[in-house]
Amino acid sequence: MSTNITNVLVFSHRPEVRDAIMTAVGRRPAPDLGRVRYVEAATIDEVVSVVDEGGADLLILDGEAQPTGGMGISRQLKNEIAACPPVVIVVRRRDDRWLATWSQADAVLVHPLDPLAAAETVAEVLRTTALPVVHG
Numbered sequence: 001m002s003t004n005i006t007n008v009l010v011f012s013h014r015p016e017v018r019d020a021i022m023t024a025v026g027r028r029p030a031p032d033l034g035r036v037r038y039v040e041a042a043t044i045d046e047v048v049s050v051v052d053e054g055g056a057d058l059l060i061l062d063g064e065a066q067p068t069g070g071m072g073i074s075r076q077l078k079n080e081i082a083a084c085p086p087v088v089i090v091v092r093r094r095d096d097r098w099l100a101t102w103s104q105a106d107a108v109l110v111h112p113l114d115p116l117a118a119a120e121t122v123a124e125v126l127r128t129t130a131l132p133v134v135h136g
Helices: 015-025 044-052 070-080 094-102 115-129
Strands: 005-011 035-041 058-062 087-091 107-110
Touching: 005 015, 005 044, 015 035, 015 058, 015 115, 035 044, 044 058, 044 070, 058 070, 058 115, 070 087, 070 094, 087 094, 087 115, 094 107, 107 115
Parallel strands: 005 035, 005 058, 058 087, 087 107
Antiparallel strands: none
């Protein structure tokens, strides 16, 4: 069992959307993963600053954020940062999942957020993108 803390940046210009995402994912998305510490961002500048400082292990971006949506931010970060953290995009409509693919997101969540699906999705992204553990 891991005791590591995972820093998850949650971006939306709307505080209630950030709260909904954090509540759905929870503090520990799976028993085999460590606890989650959330970093909230309301602007693209805040997102870029946290990513540049290495302060996020995972990004959860609101695809509907204004004036710049999470999909555009995801595509920009994936193309400009060599070691970009994995990205989960949250969309309002199932039909918008293809846009999240365009954005190079690692996974997609759809509103209304199902807590089980949100936690499972985040856990799977963290497991598949985790750095190998080095012993010794």
